Amino acid sequence: MPDIRVLGTDAELLESSKLFRTAMVGLPPAPLDPDRVRELFEPGRTLGAFVDDAMVGTADSATSGLILPGGRRVSHAAVTHVGVLPTHTRRGVVSALMRCQLRDARDRGEVVATLRASEATIYERFGYGSASTSHTLELDVRRAVLRPSVQEGGPVRLVEPDEAWRLLPQIARNHAPSRPGTIDRIPLWWRGRELSAQFDRGPNYVAVHGVSGSEDGFVRYRPVGVDRWFGGHDRTVVVDDLFAPTHTAYLGLIRFLLTLDLVDTFVFTAMPQDDPLPWLFTDSRAVRLRRAGDETWLRVLDVPAALRNRAFAGDGAVRLRIVDDLFPENTGTFEISAAGAGPVAGPPQLEMGVSAFAATLLGGTRWHQLERAGLVRVLDETALPQTERLFATDCAPFAGVMF
Structure with missing residues (x-):
């Protein structure tokens, strides 16, 4: 078995970053200044x-x-930057890293862990479940006529990079979304985005929504194929980050994008499953689904705490047994109702592993899907529809950021 150590020196962190990109094969070089590498890693x-x-x-x-x-x-x-050199794959290295990392996170008191999976077959065995979906949408500007019923947004202005990297974290912090699955945009994450933008020499733009001093949304976008821009017939702008936690900010920023000249197509790289974009236009086929894929892979580290802090809907109650082989202290039977959830001594009506439970926690996976796949054991036939109602959510879970 490999020896797992906490990395601390600048040289170790640089080697870690290089190793990760070697393992991923297709990633560009990292925008790392050896003298500032610690800005991108949390100590310990x-x-x-x-x-x-x-x-x-x-x-x-x-x-x-x-x-x-x-x-x-x-x-x-x-969780991020999980990689193994191609010379040492399938030798238990990832297993050793994951077990050490998850135990450390649980010991820190963290309730959940999430990651973005390069491969969908790796992380379920460590208790992760696919808990949210991200859609890539393509908008044909030539067909994009807004419905008369679509409301106006607020004012939008462009900002220069120096102002953007000061202002955007403030906007995100002051207007945090309430959508399930939203994760904090922490300073390390912002610093990584800023360095990546500096490393990319192509055009990048930022616009913010709201009056100066009270901004409540932003969009980051960039053109691609600029060598063929003038005189081209498929000039594409990629929207990397649309942060619009209010209806007004959403509509204001979409309306702003539609005012850009010389654009034939917008590609929105990360949108929630229930995004209203197609409904804004008289021709809903102006918006095409280019890709749908798993977004958040979630691992529940503290099952009782996750259940205590989650809201449930409907009436009635169910008894659910959750089995966690990695953390036996999570294994138990819990009674769940709209009034709350907690351990119970009675016999379970449903039983599942912790990875399947993680997939349902945010409301993005339906219980009947897991039952059909054999991931939920039904001991009482009345419990499954009741559980569907209890775990129902008003909107699809979505994080909206890569890390």
Whole structure:
């Protein structure tokens, strides 16, 4: 088994970053200044896996928060940079890293951990479940006629990069969304976005919504294929980040984008499953789904705390047994109702593993889907529809950010 160590020196952190990109194969070079590498790593949370004193794997995380259905924020480990050198795959390196990292996060008192999975078959065995979906939408500007019923938004202005990287974190902090699955945009995350933008020499633009001093939304966008821009017939703008927690901000920023000249297509890289964009236009086919895929992979570290902080809907109650092989202290039977959830001594009506439970926690996965896949064991036929109602949410879960 590899030796797992906490990385602390600048040289170790740089080696970790290089190792991760080597493992991922298709990532561009990292915009890392060796003298400022610590700005992108939280002390004590970057792990290295060593074999014969050589680093062969790494995993990183950061202290964050996540919104559960009902609006409560719980402590959250934002997991990223998990990679193993191709010379050492399938030798238990990832397993050792994951077990060490998850135990550390639980010991820190964090209720959940989330990550973005490069492969969908890796993380379920460590208790992660696919808990939200992200859509990439393509908007054909030539067909994009807004319905007369679509309301106006507020004022929008462009901001220069120096102002943007000061202002955007403030906007996100002051207008935090309540959508389930939202994660904190922590300072480390912002610093990474800023350095990436500086490293990318192509055009990048930022617009903010709201009057000066009271901004409540923003959009970051960039053109692609600029070498063929003038005289082209498919001039595309990629929207990397649409932060619009209010209806007014959403409509104001969409209306602003539609005023851009010389644009044939917008590509919105990350939108929630229930985004209203197609309904804004008289021709809903102006918006095309380019891609739908898993977004948040969630691991429940403290099952009782997650249940206590989640809101449930409907009437009645169910008894649910959750089994966690990695953290036996999570295993137990819980009674769940709209009044709350907690341990109970009675026999369960449903039974499932912790990864399946994680998939349902944010409301993005329906219980009948998991039952059909054999991931939920039904001991009382009346319990499944009742559980569907209890876990129902008003909107689809969505994080909206990569980390």
